Amino acid sequence: xxxxxxxxxxVGKGKSKLVAKAVQEALDEGCxxxxxxxxxxxxxxxxxxxxxxxxxxxxxxxxxxARAMKKGVEVLKPYLATGATGAMGxxxxxxxxxxxxDIGKNLVAMMIESAGFEVIDLGVDVPAEKIIECYKExxxxxxxxxxxxxxxxxxxxxxxxAALNMADFRSDIKVMVGGAPITQEFADEIGADxxxxxxxxAATLAKKLAEx
Ligand code: B1M
Numbered sequence: 001x002x003x004x005x006x007x008x009x010x011v012g013k014g015k016s017k018l019v020a021k022a023v024q025e026a027l028d029e030g031c032x033x034x035x036x037x038x039x040x041x042x043x044x045x046x047x048x049x050x051x052x053x054x055x056x057x058x059x060x061x062x063x064x065x066a067r068a069m070k071k072g073v074e075v076l077k078p079y080l081a082t083g084a085t086g087a088m089g090x091x092x093x094x095x096x097x098x099x100x101x102d103i104g105k106n107l108v109a110m111m112i113e114s115a116g117f118e119v120i121d122l123g124v125d126v127p128a129e130k131i132i133e134c135y136k137e138x139x140x141x142x143x144x145x146x147x148x149x150x151x152x153x154x155x156x157x158x159x160x161x162a163a164l165n166m167a168d169f170r171s172d173i174k175v176m177v178g179g180a181p182i183t184q185e186f187a188d189e190i191g192a193d194x195x196x197x198x199x200x201x202a203a204t205l206a207k208k209l210a211e212x
Contacts, residue, residue: 096126
């Protein structure tokens with residue numbers, strides 16, 4: 001089994017400590033950090049999701065797989081994220097109310113930070129009021145970035161963007177959205193300024209929006 005296949009297997013089984021060790025070994029062997037992330041970990045989570053959908057595993061197994069991936073990402077972070085300066089300005093990021101998924105949001109935050117932003121991460125299950133309150137404490141914020149990972153929290157994303165669109169500071173910020181069920185079409189429909197599909201393109205989009 002290749003090292004990356006071994007990582008995918010360990011993530012799927014939720015073996016946190018062994019994942020961290022295997023990621024370090026893969027790096028030492030010269031594996032590309034992005035290949036470790038995409039093929040070793042993100043693909044493994046897709047398999048976990050499919051197994052959940054097929055009732056082969058349940059929420060606790062998804063949770064341990066998520067913990068294992070987080071351990072692996074911790075080891076990988078210094079190799080993926082570099083040059084954090086904060087010079088691009090402030091960006092507030094959150095997973096919307098009702099949604100507890102944070103791995104994707106954390107990767108997006110990491111890549112955006114690496115692109116030079118000062119990232120304020122409000123975590124998961126964040127109501128619109130808390131985001132607005134945070135903006136008021138950080139009025140130099142340029143972008144608000146929102147994740148939704150469930151079809152059932154797409155309405156929550158819509159409501160959050162609607163609340164921001166009503167705010168008196170709306171013209172001073174850009175709102176970007178993303179997450180597995182989100183599309184460009186949905187982003188346009190709810191009045192966001194930008195949508196991106198993955199963490200790397202989210203960093204590119206954030207730079208574009210900040211410079212617009
Ligand atoms: Co949940 N879950 N989950 N889960 N979970 C999914 C999302 C699911 C697809 C699994 C499945 O059925 N196949 C399914 C959703 C189905 C749907 O929406 N119709 C699902 C479900 C149903 C649920 C529960 C309802 C299960 C239950 O309780 N019965 C429940 C809901 C809880 C809640 O949120 N209220 C639930 C719970 C959980 C855990 C807590 C156990 C755990 C999350 C732990 C954590 O995040 N700390 C979990 C997990 C791990 C998953 C899967 C297996 C993996 C998610 C993940 O981390 N993926 C997932 C299956 C899957 O993804 N295929 C699943 C890896 C991550 C890197 O990808 O999050 O898509 P992703 O992020 C990407 C892009 O989306 C994008 O960039 C990221 C990096 O490339 N992106 C952005 C994300 N945010 C962005 C923001 C941007 C731009 C891009 O700009 C701002």
